[in-house]
Amino acid sequence: MRYIKLRDLEVSRIGLGAMGMSHGYTDSGKDEAESVRTLHRALELGVTLIDTAEIYGPYSNEELLGRALKGRRDQVVLASKFGLVSHAGGGPWNLDSSPANIRTAVEGSLRRLGTDRIDLYYQHRVDPDVPIEETVGALAELVDQGKVRAIGLSEAGPDTIRHAHAVHPVTAVQSEYSLWTRDPEARVLPVLRELNIGLVPFAPLGHGFLTGTIRSTDGFEEGDFRHGNPRFTGENFQRNLRIADEVQAVAAEAGASPAQVALAWLLAQGDDIAPIPGTKRVRRVEENTAAEGIRLTAGQLERLTGLPAAAGATHTEAGLRMLER
Numbered sequence: 001m002r003y004i005k006l007r008d009l010e011v012s013r014i015g016l017g018a019m020g021m022s023h024g025y026t027d028s029g030k031d032e033a034e035s036v037r038t039l040h041r042a043l044e045l046g047v048t049l050i051d052t053a054e055i056y057g058p059y060s061n062e063e064l065l066g067r068a069l070k071g072r073r074d075q076v077v078l079a080s081k082f083g084l085v086s087h088a089g090g091g092p093w094n095l096d097s098s099p100a101n102i103r104t105a106v107e108g109s110l111r112r113l114g115t116d117r118i119d120l121y122y123q124h125r126v127d128p129d130v131p132i133e134e135t136v137g138a139l140a141e142l143v144d145q146g147k148v149r150a151i152g153l154s155e156a157g158p159d160t161i162r163h164a165h166a167v168h169p170v171t172a173v174q175s176e177y178s179l180w181t182r183d184p185e186a187r188v189l190p191v192l193r194e195l196n197i198g199l200v201p202f203a204p205l206g207h208g209f210l211t212g213t214i215r216s217t218d219g220f221e222e223g224d225f226r227h228g229n230p231r232f233t234g235e236n237f238q239r240n241l242r243i244a245d246e247v248q249a250v251a252a253e254a255g256a257s258p259a260q261v262a263l264a265w266l267l268a269q270g271d272d273i274a275p276i277p278g279t280k281r282v283r284r285v286e287e288n289t290a291a292e293g294i295r296l297t298a299g300q301l302e303r304l305t306g307l308p309a310a311a312g313a314t315h316t317e318a319g320l321r322m323l324e325r
Contacts, residue, residue, distance in 0.1 A: 001046030001292055004271050006198025007171040009120060009150050011077050013267065013292050015049030016042045016285060017202055017278030022061035025208075026221045028280070029057075032064060035280045039068040043075050045289045051174075051202070051276045053081035053124055054109055058092045066114035073115055079200075080109050081124035081154060081174075095322070097127035099138035106147055122152035122174055125322040132164045140168040152200070157324030158191045170197050177201035177275075179210055179262050180231075180243055180310035183325045193272065201266060204275035205288075206310075207232075209240065210262040212248040230312035239311040246307055256294050259284075263291035265304045 002013045020028050021035035039050070050069075052061045062080060069076055082105035086096035109118060121142065123135055142148040150171035153164060164170050173192055175184045178201065192199055207226055208214055217237065220227040230236055244258070251261040259277070266275050277288045296304070313320060 001289065003048070004198075004274060006120075006200070006272070006274060007150070007169065007196055009077065009171050009198075011049040011274050012047045013274060014047065014263065014289050015051060015079075015200070015274055015276035016047050017276040018050060018052045018061055018065060019056045020278045021280040022064055023056040023058075024223075024225045026219060026224045028223075029060065031280065034282065035064060036068040038280055038282050038285050039065070040072075041282045042285045042289070043072060045286065047285070047289060048075065048077045049079065049200075049274055049276060050076050051079045051200070052113075053084070053122075054105055054112075055081070055084040055092060055124065058085055059108070059112060062109055062112035066112050070114060077119045078113065078115065079120035079122065079152070080113065080118050081122040082106065082109070083124040083127060095125060095127045095129070097123055097130045097135040099134060102135065102138045102142070106142055110147065117147055117149060119149045120152050120172060121148040121150070122154045122172075123156070124154050126153070126156050126160050126324050132160050133167050136164045136167040136170075143168070155323045155325070156188075158187055160324055161188070161191055161195070161197070165195050165197065170195070172198040172200050172274075174200040174202055174276075176203045176314060177266065177273075178204045178206050179247065179265055179304060179307060180206045180240065181314055182309070183314075187325070189270075193270075199270075199273045201273060201275040202278075204266050204277050205259055205262055209244055210247050210258060212244045212251075212258040214244075215241070228316065229314075230316070231310055231314065233312070236310075236312035243307055243310060247304070250296075250300050250304060254294065254296060254300060256291070257287055259287055260291035260294050261296065261300075261304070263288060264294035264296050265301060267292065268296060268301055
């Protein structure tokens with residue numbers, strides 16, 4: 001495994017998103033033992049960047065990581081997020097990035113994770129009711145106190161990134177970025193590179209779609225993020241299968257899996273990018289991390305880059321309202 005720097009924070013070239021171990025997908029939270037084995041195997045393979053959030057569960061994903069990483073904490077660059085739980089009474093899925101809420105949130109995350117510091121602490125979604133300068137000011141205090149090593153933003157737009165960075169250096173921005181979600185390229189990536197901020201793509205496999213294994217949505221449980229998602233419904237789903245088929249064709253040519261090809265394309269976009277493919281299975285973390293060794297030809301990269309845009313929005317209307325794209 002190679003390592004890169006997100007600003008001054010050294011991380012593995014490929015990280016691990018832990019959300020699906022507890023939250024968001026069919027079968028999430030049903031096999032904790034396999035999730036723990038997956039986390040331990042990731043560390044054996046050289047993965048250091050592990051990503052979670054208080055909203056995942058809520059809370060149970062951080063608790064899982066706290067148990068799994070006990071005695072292994074120093075091997076991990078641990079990332080978590082705040083802002084989608086209001087601790088003043090609003091509860092989960094209510095935006096709150098006020099300084100008071102941040103102070104409450106970080107103490108809960110530290111306790112559940114069983115640690116004295118969070119290496120990379122993200123604002124999960126931009127809160128339009130709280131100036132970003134106030135939010136980042138509170139995060140800077142946590143850095144001064146040693147509770148947080150570096151700060152990040154998630155799904156933030158260029159203006160928010162600039163205003164945040166003017167208060168305290170932003171280490172990374174997390175956004176959905178993959179062969180079927182190219183949004184960061186035009187507006188966000190140029191700003192990040194100007195300011196020396198790393199990009200951490202989540203859902204780099206298109207919520208599993210780019211693996212080529214999803215040919216029907218019949219098996220999705222109602223609580224699955226993809227159940228009712230515009231890209232996974234109706235004609236959009238059928239049109240998007242063509243993208244997965246093309247990735248599969250390149251994979252056959254490259255002697256790799258579709259997931260490895262999708263990740264290899266993403267890694268080829270720059271050494272300031274550290275994707276966090278999510279999985280709860282050992283075999284998948286082994287497959288995903290092996291993508292770091294895949295080298296696509298110029299022709300293969302061009303072919304993938306030229307794929308048509310995915311049909312349908314990445315989120316429901318309520319989810320889209322929380323994004324600064």
